[in-house]
Amino acid sequence: MVQKLDFLKESPSQTAGPYVHIGTNPNWVEITGVWNEDLGLVLVGPETKGERIIVKGRIFDGAGDVLRDALVEIWQADAEGLYNSPEETRGKADPNFVGWGRQPCDGTTGEYRFETVKPGRVPFRDGRMMAPHITVWIVARGINIGLHTRLYFSDEEAANAECPVLAQIARRNRIPTLIATRGEENGMPAYTFDIHLQGEKETVFFDI
């Protein structure tokens, strides 16, 4: 026998199920009066610094069908590339930007949609700069453990080309699955980031 290591095991994940919204977005499923506002719907206010953008998309299963019961969370740095987190030691993030959002996919179209600001660049572990990106986390019925991916921007070609995280993806033809396409909506940049759970266009998911 040897000495015991005093570690616990992480609680195993279970699917969020079809009714995740009851817990995360009760007002959205008409459970009103319990709390005033579902968390994470609004990221930007009038005081928030940075370029306003829309990020939106849909999630597709292996048969090409759109998921209408998924929940999407995003986490990102502010316009200067600083995270609003105690772990951030490089400076003070914009106090008017938390950087976290949460939206259910639309029950009819399956679209998720956030109005946010374009994040600045954040350094990789060795100090090289990563390209601007938003962390995306999705859960749904049939997904046993939440899926982590990253949204990069199609108009950041130079930064994307030198991003040390994108460089780790050996199969280069999968990188486009992480790049949101820039369009425009009411004069505001709108980036479309569709997520494919399976198939030829399967999105790159990360084990972080």
Next chain:
Amino acid sequence: MSDNGQYFQRDRTWHPPAFTPSYKTSVLRSPQQPLISLENTLSESTGPVFGHSKIGPLDNDLIRNYAKTGEAIGQRIVVYGRVLDENARPVPGALVEFWQANAGGRYRHKKETYLAAIDPNFGGCGRMITDEEGRYWFRTIKPGAYPWPNGVNDWRPAHIHFSVFGHAFAQRLITQMYFEGDPMIWQDPIAMTVPDRAAVEQLIAALDRQNTLPMDSLAYKFDIVLRGRRSTMFENRMEGN
């Protein structure tokens, strides 16, 4: 020796795999390519902070937080526990959200069609932020089991869903809590997506007779463990990383 290294690698053999054919919906929703391994950057080791000011006084009282004409119907229970990390240290300030079916096994959701009755006084959602010692607690009614479309005659055991935020987005977790002594856990295609019996047992709350409220409520204890972090002994860290 500081405590701000990488988060421990997730033990993917302890979690359910993505592809679990006995839970049919997973078949078309499971990625087939290997996940790309990524050592934590700031994007994963940071995470949102939720202030206590966001939380209302009835948010952790599901018997009363949706009450219209009276209290929710069912077996009154208190669920309590701690949010810990894999180093067995408490995680204070963690947002814990929970949701569940009513005592008859019916969810209050626009897409729910099960014939069991809706309880007009039960919404089914609650939340709390852990205290300095990582503790949370809430009052509710014990949810009922219910049938669901998977096999011809599959039933979910009584369970409560949990969503937990730690201090880093890398710790983000959604799971479910089951109840001690329920034989239906072991026939449940969703609980059985977890390969290891000991891992399933980690999701079963213990009946705690000591903390039962006399003439009022049973008590169940359910601790939740989030990923831990490596201590940075002898590690050279880049400035600002």
